[in-house]
Amino acid sequence: MTAAPAAVRPPAPPQTPGEALGLLAARRATGALRGPLGSLHLVDGQVAHADSPRAPGLAELLTGCGRITPGQWAELLRLHGPRARVGEALVERRLLTRGELELGHLGTLFDAAFFVLADRTGGVWRFEPDARHWLGPVATVDPGRLRREVERRGRLLERIWPWPQLDTAPVRPVVPVPRPSHRPPGRRRCELLDHADGRRTPADLARLLGRSGFGVTADVRRLAAAGLLAAPRHAAPAVVPAVAVVPAVAVVSATPGTPATPVAPAPDAPAPAPQPGGLHRRVPGATLAGATPSGPVAPTRSDRPPTTAAAHPLAVPDPDIALLTRVRTLLEARL
DSSP: OOOOOOOOOOOOOOSSHHHHHHHHHHTTOOEEEEETTEEEEEETTEEEEEEBTTBOOHHHHHHHTTSSOHHHHHHHHHHHTTTTOHHHHHHHTTSSOHHHHHHHHHHHHHHHHHHHHTOOSOOEEEEEETOOOTTOOOOOBOHHHHHHHHHHHHHHHHHHOOOGGGGTSOOEESSSSOOGGGOOSSHHHHHHHHHOOSSOOHHHHHHHHTOOHHHHHHHHHHHHHTTOEEOOSSOOOOOOOOOOOOSSOOOEEOOOOOOOOOOOOOTTOOOOOOOTTSOOOOOTTOOOTTOBTTBOOOOOOOSSOOOSGGGOOOOOSOHHHHHHHHHHHHHHHTO
16 A cells, blocks of 8 residues: 655745845746835846845935936936836937946945845735836845845844834934034034034935945944943834745735734843954943953943943953954044
8 A cells, every 4th residue: 555645845945135036046036026115126146136124226426426416317207117127228318428327226226225125123024026127127136145144234234233123213413513522523423414404314314414324324333332322222023925936916914923022131230241353242222340450341231332432342351352343443433
């Protein structure tokens, strides 16, 4: 008697936008993956375009810097957008060179893709086969390279200041007009601080100043680490979306996970062990009081990060490491 064949389990649906992108890339799909924080357009499995409400697009950057007037852009979009050849029209009319178009396109693609692929808020995702982007073909990026760049930028933000609530909350200075001695180094961060009014988010400031969304997000974290910005009190709940990718237009609701909230260590808990091969990372609310070369420092933390530069010391067990860490902080402030 022949045994019945074992049942084949269907593959588990992707849990993140990055996993969905990998599945579509393996299928060499062409279309648009759309979600709460933007969309990714694919051509034969390669990422050709990315858009996100948290990152200014090519149109906003070109009109913001005065390279193209809003009227010219509206005309280009009306005439050439339905045929997906706005990029070609920009070059044909000599509004941009081919090199400028490719640089601007890739810059906005990586910028928007960071927010799309780093999305952990859940929501509804769908894939639209054969959807075309109004800009048309310019340049494509390998999905693996894109995911690695997203991870690199995420690690950079964590090293600057591990407080992701700053990325979406209104940017609020600690004092309305900082004194000259409290001004951050560099014109870029001074300009950002001047336009922070407690109502604009980092995405709003990026559009206002004509800068990349990720660049403004990183500078906001640097200003908060320097004690010049007030940080939100509580973390936003983090959920993991369940994304189903099918070869037809589909709408799938995300399956929310368990909200992730930061847990403050006990007052007598030891400081995190130093990472091998690198400097100690900054810890919100940590203190150097009681630091000795023979033992770690006991950090004290609260549910609200400190809001002054003096309240942002580093948890380190060795004065030499403390000096090196301060040098690193100064170098990061000048990037």
